[in-house]
Amino acid sequence: MQKSIERIAGDSEGVSYEFPVFRFEGFRFDGSDKAAPSAYLQAALHAGELPGVVAIDALMPMLEKAEAEGRIKGSITIVPQANPIGRAQYHFGEHQGRFHLGTRTNFNRGFPLLAAPDVELLPDTTLGTADQRLKSRLLQLSIGHDIVLDLHCDDEGLAYLYVHTSLWPAMADCAAAMGVDAVILWDEDTDGTFEGASITPYLSLPAEVARFDRRVATVEYRGILDVDGALAGADAEGLYRLLVGRGVILDQALSTPGSFTGIVAPLENIDMMPAPRAGAILYNVKPGDRVAKGALLATIVHAPGEAGGRTQVFAPQAGIILTRRSRRIIRAGEDLLKLVGDRKSADARSGTLED
Ligand SMILES: [Zn+2]
Numbered sequence: 001m002q003k004s005i006e007r008i009a010g011d012s013e014g015v016s017y018e019f020p021v022f023r024f025e026g027f028r029f030d031g032s033d034k035a036a037p038s039a040y041l042q043a044a045l046h047a048g049e050l051p052g053v054v055a056i057d058a059l060m061p062m063l064e065k066a067e068a069e070g071r072i073k074g075s076i077t078i079v080p081q082a083n084p085i086g087r088a089q090y091h092f093g094e095h096q097g098r099f100h101l102g103t104r105t106n107f108n109r110g111f112p113l114l115a116a117p118d119v120e121l122l123p124d125t126t127l128g129t130a131d132q133r134l135k136s137r138l139l140q141l142s143i144g145h146d147i148v149l150d151l152h153c154d155d156e157g158l159a160y161l162y163v164h165t166s167l168w169p170a171m172a173d174c175a176a177a178m179g180v181d182a183v184i185l186w187d188e189d190t191d192g193t194f195e196g197a198s199i200t201p202y203l204s205l206p207a208e209v210a211r212f213d214r215r216v217a218t219v220e221y222r223g224i225l226d227v228d229g230a231l232a233g234a235d236a237e238g239l240y241r242l243l244v245g246r247g248v249i250l251d252q253a254l255s256t257p258g259s260f261t262g263i264v265a266p267l268e269n270i271d272m273m274p275a276p277r278a279g280a281i282l283y284n285v286k287p288g289d290r291v292a293k294g295a296l297l298a299t300i301v302h303a304p305g306e307a308g309g310r311t312q313v314f315a316p317q318a319g320i321i322l323t324r325r326s327r328r329i330i331r332a333g334e335d336l337l338k339l340v341g342d343r344k345s346a347d348a349r350s351g352t353l354e355d
Pocket residue numbers: 045046049108152153355
């Protein structure tokens with residue numbers, strides 16, 4: 001395993017950012033057909049989302065053991081903390097890891113959507129902003145790998161994957177290996193998420209060149225508070241199973257996981273449930289709950305102690321609660337939860353990537 005340090009120039013003299021990259025070279029067979037797939041894993045692009053960081057921390061000794069035993073076949077590149085800019089952002093004592101404070105841009109938007117998987121096509125970001133330089137570098141590090149996983153988490157939620165429709169059901173074995181609860185399928189990204197920028201360069205290529213058996217996914221590892229040793233260990237085992245299952249690592253002692261039995265739904269089925277009033281949220285449901293159409297989801301206490309001071313929110317359709325907020329204060333129009341409906345949502349906003 002080799003460790004190298006990436007440096008990203010800041011937006012003023014004397015400021016720069018660093019993050020480590022770990023590479024396991026593995027051995028590759030001769031001939032492209034027989035080449036073992038390679039993998040790229042990154043975590044904490046949204047810098048405060050740490051379940052993936054601790055999962056990678058638990059995964060590294062497993063990779064080092066495999067390397068020592070000569071069992072790594074394909075190269076593996078690991079970026080445990082992908083966003084040193086966001087990691088350093090504190091505003092009045094509160095960490096702000098989702099948006100770049102200098103540009104108000106979401107760290108997982110605005111990645112260049114290349115026409116082909118060729119790093120030569122990456123824009124010159126020398127005169128851009130630090131977050132653009134970071135995005136360009138992360139894409140450069142990841143492009144060309146067969147397996148690309150971007151580890152995020154939600155507020156409070158189940159473990160789930162965002163998967164491009166071209167990769168499903170080919171990725172069902174990966175979902176089973178990782179033990180996630182749900183898979184949300186998407187097919188268009190105009191905002192430039194990392195995942196979108198990783199798959200878009202392949203979409204215009206002939207299928208036999210694009211090889212949609214390659215995996216690109218955003219992993220949502222439950223909630224922001226689910227940073228826990230036992231979960232990290234289980235998630236690391238899931239990632240390891242995926243790498244073994246796809247032939248990046250050799251491990252004959254590992255049993256193959258069964259087929260994926262979780263929820264699979266298109267993005268259009270998600271109801272985001274905007275709050276009708278500002279106030280304190282009393283939830284009646286939690287992630288994983290199955291609800292019927294018309295079920296009480298939450299009560300907003302907007303005028304405490306007054307008659308009519310509570311507003312109830314009901315399920316617009318039957319489905320499963322995927323996520324909810326971790327804080328209980330809300331403004332009107334902010335999203336209360338994500339409901340994966342059995343049918344297409346009536347809300348036009350449901351069809352966008354929300355990671
Ligand atoms: Zn995220």
